[in-house]
Amino acid sequence: MKKIITTNKYCRSVFGEQLYKLSLSAATDCPNRRAEGGCIFCSEGGSGEFAAPAAWDIDRQIEYAKRKVSAKYSGQRYIAYFQSYTGTYGELSHLREMYLAAAKREDIAALSIATRPDCLGPEVMEMLSELSSVKPLWVELGLQSGSDDTAKRIRRGYLFEEYEAAVCKLRTLPIHIITHVILGLPGEDREQMLCSVRAAAIGDGIKLQLLHVLKGTELEKWYYEGRCKVLSPQEYYDIVAEALECLPEGMVVHRMTGDGDKRLLIAPLWSADKKKTINGLYAVLRARGMEI
Numbered sequence: 001m002k003k004i005i006t007t008n009k010y011c012r013s014v015f016g017e018q019l020y021k022l023s024l025s026a027a028t029d030c031p032n033r034r035a036e037g038g039c040i041f042c043s044e045g046g047s048g049e050f051a052a053p054a055a056w057d058i059d060r061q062i063e064y065a066k067r068k069v070s071a072k073y074s075g076q077r078y079i080a081y082f083q084s085y086t087g088t089y090g091e092l093s094h095l096r097e098m099y100l101a102a103a104k105r106e107d108i109a110a111l112s113i114a115t116r117p118d119c120l121g122p123e124v125m126e127m128l129s130e131l132s133s134v135k136p137l138w139v140e141l142g143l144q145s146g147s148d149d150t151a152k153r154i155r156r157g158y159l160f161e162e163y164e165a166a167v168c169k170l171r172t173l174p175i176h177i178i179t180h181v182i183l184g185l186p187g188e189d190r191e192q193m194l195c196s197v198r199a200a201a202i203g204d205g206i207k208l209q210l211l212h213v214l215k216g217t218e219l220e221k222w223y224y225e226g227r228c229k230v231l232s233p234q235e236y237y238d239i240v241a242e243a244l245e246c247l248p249e250g251m252v253v254h255r256m257t258g259d260g261d262k263r264l265l266i267a268p269l270w271s272a273d274k275k276k277t278i279n280g281l282y283a284v285l286r287a288r289g290m291e292i
């Protein structure tokens with residue numbers, strides 16, 4: 001029986017308790033949005049729609065985020081999750097100050113910073129080294145696909161070899177590396193999606209994300225022009241099950257469903273019902289003999 005290591009299981013084994021992620025903002029820009037107009041699926045908020053404004057100081061953001069999750073979580077410690085835009089791009093002294101302020105709080109057990117593989121220069125690595133000496137650090141890399149053809153199609157703006165180099169670089173520090181992979185990207189079949197999942201297995205954890213068509217994105221235009229389709233629930237459940245089957249033992253699965261803002265969601269609308277989606281997915285995984 002394949003045992004899936006979820007974030008909760010991982011946190012219990014590493015931190016001795018379940019932790020809840022607080023969505024916070026520090027970075028306000030991304031080099032890809034400047035150079036290429038951004039990835040075709042990227043929303044105006046750079047995936048940070050759930051977080052408090054980046055202009056707020058970090059203590060205010062954390063208290064705000066804690067209030068938002070208080071109905072769902074009664075624990076005392078959290079993961080400070082910096083998801084929006086590119087977390088290692090921009091005014092580094094400002095980012096460092098924000099991250100350190102979060103890391104030094106007692107209620108923050110770990111930091112998670114989402115970024116791009118091409119934004120890990122020497123000064124950034126120095127900052128990550130410092131942060132990792134204060135609190136456990138997770139770095140999340142937005143790979144989305146292992147194919148350079150797809151990368152070009154979705155305007156990701158870097159090659160797969162840059163992702164591999166970034167993982168090697170991050171391996172020099174005590175960092176938990178998480179890779180994001182999107183399932184259902186335009187032009188990708190099942191085999192290509194599974195190739196991407198296998199390629200991402202050089203990290204420590206993975207986030208599987210259903211392709212969402214969001215308002216105001218280039219992908220929205222493609223969708224209405226009939227240039228891209230979205231997956232049905234059954235297609236998605238089956239591909240996630242196959243993806244999990246091909247992951248190596250010990251790989252942490254940090255996400256198996258989408259996490260988008262419902263107000264922006266154009267398609268697939270079935271994914272807006274998160275509870276139903278999770279129940280449907282778990283039923284398929286259990287039927288395939290997986291322990292979640």
Ligand code: SF4
Nearest residue numbers: 030038039042046085
């Ligand atoms: S790298 Fe991230 S923030 Fe930048 S354009 Fe792509 S999805 Fe948006």
